[in-house]
Amino acid sequence: MQTSVTFKNLDPSENLKSYVKDKLDKFDRFLDNPAEANVVLSVEKFRHIAEFNIIGDRLKINGREETNDMYLAIDMVLDKLEKQIKKSKQKIRERRSDRKSGKAAAMDIEPGYIPEEDSGGEIIATTIDYKPMDPEEAVMQLDLSDDNFIVFTNSRTERINVVYRRNDGNYGLIQPAS
Template sequence: MGIVVSGQNVDITPALKQYAEKKLKKLQKFFDDREVEIEVILKVQRELHVADITIQVGGLLVRGEGKTDDMYASINVAVDRIERQIRKYKTRINRRMRKLDAQAAGVAVPAQAESDEADEPRLVKTKRFDVKPMSVEEAIMQMELLGHDFFVFRNDSTGGVNVVYRRNDGDYGLIEPESR
């Protein structure tokens, strides 16, 4: 498990780094023996202490953020959010596997399992549209005109499909997918 702890507008003390590493090590049980990369960014924004944790394992990316008036509490909040996300993901996978196993064996799926699935988010709409070449600035303007929080477009300078999105802090982000 590789853990990188860095800071923005805050000095990372050895005690703070050890605390973050100790909290993150408890998540190891979810990943078996797979290679896990964890990036922890601790920062101070205005009067809030922010812990931004990103975990990469295989093709899965999990992110959690904690904002409080204490850095240690922010780390706790971020780790708890990540743990909740992982548990939810694993539960969903296990339910699907049990349902597939039951169907393969020709066993009727209990009504309880079907009602559990009703709690899961479902895909309710699929949109198809032309991805037009434009600059990042044009894509942001188009997103604003549509009133959306994100916008998919073909970047005219790189030729790749990109996504611009509105961040929680009010600024914009750009996603540039890479093929591996």
């Protein structure tokens, strides 16, 4: 981790600098990519203040502590930062697992909608089991569920169809062209 230590109202000390760098090197195990840490150590009257800003790996984490002892302030702020990093990493893992399991919200596409070429959105593929049934039965199944659409094999034509809820309260049927 690239670290810069700044001293305000305090004589620069190699001991404090090396202490901060040693502690921050332990954070590399939490971060996948290189990060940058900006540390400001200052003294105001009897208060010792440690401020840390860590930027990198899609994270921007800040922490600040005031105590009577500089080493204690550094340890306390690093504990806070560790909790913040773990929490952020957990959120990222949960978002990725939600995407992989197909829990993404279904899109409502209106008739005549043409997506922009440069929209930057992701296409998330999911697999769906579909059963043979009539379109009327598909509407009844849709009423029983909270879903916005149902994919099924039309028992009359033996082709895949989609029944969906429209914004006006009616139902739409999507059939392939012959």
